[in-house]
Amino acid sequence: xQNIDQPTEMTATEGAIVQINCTYQTSGFNGLFWYQQHAGxxxxxxSYNVLDGLEEKGRFSSFLxxxxxxxxxxxxxxxMKDSASYLCAVRxxxxxxxxxxxxxxxxxxxx
Amino acid sequence: DGGIxxxxxxxxxxxxxxxxxxCEQNLNHDAMYWYRQDPGQGLRLIYYSQIVNDFQKxxxxxGYSVSREKKESFPLTVTSAQKNPTAFYLCASxxxxxxxxxxxxxxxxxxxx
Numbered sequence: 001x002q003n004i005d006q007p008t009e010m011t012a013t014e015g016a017i018v019q020i021n022c023t024y025q026t027s028g029f030n031g032l033f034w035y036q037q038h039a040g041x042x043x044x045x046x047s048y049n050v051l052d053g054l055e056e057k058g059r060f061s062s063f064l065x066x067x068x069x070x071x072x073x074x075x076x077x078x079x080m081k082d083s084a085s086y087l088c089a090v091r092x093x094x095x096x097x098x099x100x101x102x103x104x105x106x107x108x109x110x111x
Numbered sequence: 112d113g114g115i116x117x118x119x120x121x122x123x124x125x126x127x128x129x130x131x132x133x134c135e136q137n138l139n140h141d142a143m144y145w146y147r148q149d150p151g152q153g154l155r156l157i158y159y160s161q162i163v164n165d166f167q168k169x170x171x172x173x174g175y176s177v178s179r180e181k182k183e184s185f186p187l188t189v190t191s192a193q194k195n196p197t198a199f200y201l202c203a204s205x206x207x208x209x210x211x212x213x214x215x216x217x218x219x220x221x222x223x224x
Contacts, residue, residue: 099156
């Protein structure tokens, strides 16, 4: 079956670093996406991983280990505006290239 | 600017009524999707379309219907058969290749009167 697990909530301090983990189980893995979603708004794309390793994009980095079914999103130099939900999503070849979304991790950044 | 537009932003449905949510994109994307988001849950796929005049059921299609007569448009009808329609509905589009992210509209929040 298909399953994605992420922590429900996390809290971190402005200026710090936070790591949001995601574990997944799929039959035909074809890439992993991270999206940011502010409350009541549309999700916006942050990163994409299909090969093992780290992808860095400014303050945001994403890591993937396909053998472990594991990814993390690393946010550096946290800002108050980073308070949002972070959605882990996996593209699955089985069933026609559908993208399966996790429930999201709500990140609270405090001063 | 290219983008994806959903309307209305808020919608109220009476018992036994069908309502239609609009989704239009000018990104020239072939693929379009409808998701439902409930509090504390991930996005659940209702319907998707990879090309004009073709669409497939997602994981929770019961009580919903769609059409894809134009590349730019993918309207979703919430029928009276959907007994628990209160949710945040998101439309998305993407290019068909695997590494392309989905671009989302701002969503429609549907409530029951």
